[in-house]
Amino acid sequence: MDTLAQLAHGFSVAFSPVNLLWCLLGTTLGTAIGVLPGLGPALTIALLLPITYQVAPEASFILFAGIYYGAMYGGSTTSILLNTPGESATIVTALEGNKMARSGRGGAALATSAIGSFVAGTIGTLGVAFLAPVVVKFALSFGPAEYFSLMVLAFITVSAVLGSSAVRGLTSLFIGFVIGMIGVDLQTGQPRFTFGLTELLDGVDVIICAVGLFAVGETLYVASRRYAGKDEIVPLKGSLYMTAQEWARSWKAWIRGAFIGFPIGAMPAGGAEIPTFLSYAVEKKLSKHKEEFGTVGAIEGVAGPEAANNASAAGVLVPMLTLGLPTSATAAIMLSAFQSYGINPGPLLFTTQGNLVWGLIASLFIANVILVILNLPLIGLWVKLLKIPAPQLYAGILVFSTVGTYGISQSPIDLVVLYLLGAVGFLMRRFDFPTAPVIIGMILGPLAEAQFRRAMTISNGDWTVFFTHPLSLTLLVLAFIGLLGPHIWGYVERRRLKGQEAVPGDA
């Protein structure tokens, strides 16, 4: 009952006219950037970080959360009509959604994805409201050693387990660590990794890092690949009203997708891709219309993954708010927004910043309602955004990148760092290194270091503290299994299949 009372209070915060306007602005902006290829929620929130100096924390987090949810809705429109996933989490939506659009059922695909996003987003947000206080109770018993081990587990799952290659994921993570360590060490005041440059004493701003990797790197990549086939927009055909049969095929997939997505998102591993793939596999297996998968497009194959995607996006907020543990690039940038206010997300956030947390959660419910309205009756508006030609779109992204970067301190050095990171981002994109671990490593690395040093100080420099605390040990063992488990498994399998061709390990 306590949760309900808190939530009711949260609604009183979120329903203030100003906060409703922020929510409307965030969801509109989020849908727009979700629709536009090349722009994502992580980049957009990074560019808007300076707003934290201007408005109250409630307002900026309601704005950011609206962008975050909105991008999930908008991304599916691009996937369905353009077959170019606007967001990595909507890759699966493109599989069936684009087939449906090509066979003249684009309207139904958009409808099931928007309503499915609403259903799953609402279930997911309810999940946040009811699960978060439970996690908080649990987390209050954590000491620095447990926090450090939990962060190690998150590092491993985010970079090594979820991507296409553990080595490349970890490489990205370690690059993030180095970027995060640049500047003055907060405990001792010693400058680190500054190469003698006074400009680097303050560290590399997360805005520069996100803009460099996501905007400049992406623009260079798209430019280098210009000849690689043009995507055509499938004109929106078919009524947005779903038939009774389409409803019947959709609603179970929404519910299943939500229950697949939320728990995976809420784990300290995160990632929206895995639940969407999982939901797709489940729907394909359970469907009575298997022949439609991959041919004319099956509506379950859109409904399930879209729901999973939105529910896991909500789930990611649980470790972010209760443990201060971001598991996606967007969550990591939101964490830096908390830091900008001098607020530390963690178990105490729910008592010290009740207005903020519950106002934010309540605004997520409102955002879902606004988004389903924005994305169904007003869908024609967003389809028009897809017609912005690539040259002007990417040139415009670079102009806004300059505003975001140069605005920090009017230093051309910042632009040099931005372009260097852009070159790194281009190479990473070109050679299949994930970029999200860089941002996570950069934000979470210094926090992990602080917890590590705190734990070591408490234990008087005794390294075994991480192994003698049972919970800390469990988390480290899990991390170890996550890192080496697949390799040991692969080795055993290879031994069993001995005689067949030797398989080189993955990189």
Next chain:
Amino acid sequence: MSVHDEPAAPRGVAMPELLIGLGMLAAAGAVLWQTLAIPVSPLYSKVGPTVFPYITTGGMLVLALLLIKAAVQGGWQPEEEKETPTDWKSMAFIVAGLVANMLLIGPLGFTAASVIMFVLVCYGFGSRRPLRDLGMGLVLSLAAYFGFAKALGVNIGAGFVEDFANGAITTVASWFGA
């Protein structure tokens, strides 16, 4: 959930991937050099500011060696990435736009530098109407300057274009005010 991108047949050393591995090795070296340069106070000798940098150096070293090993064994690029030719000309125009922006933003101000970048980037992406792009770039940059930067309270360098626009706005405002 690691997906093994296994080569179909044993291949030779993949040069681009090898360079990336060597680059990572060089980066690990640079990190080690900078770690050794961190002055350590004896007060913090137990867990001082260098413990994490050393751990990071070690991790980077191992990862660099694993990347080099993968490169020697044929690399990891997906086939379709390798088969797509890189459009160097297009990239050169983007880079030219970025460099022009960096060099000109100080002397000319944000809007003028951004317009030049906008036109160059559009050209790099295949637009062949630079005059139209110039107009669009000007409108967008001014919108970014007055909408985004002013609303966020971000201070971006004003140049002659902004001064002119500011002057025009003040003049127009004074007409209505009078």
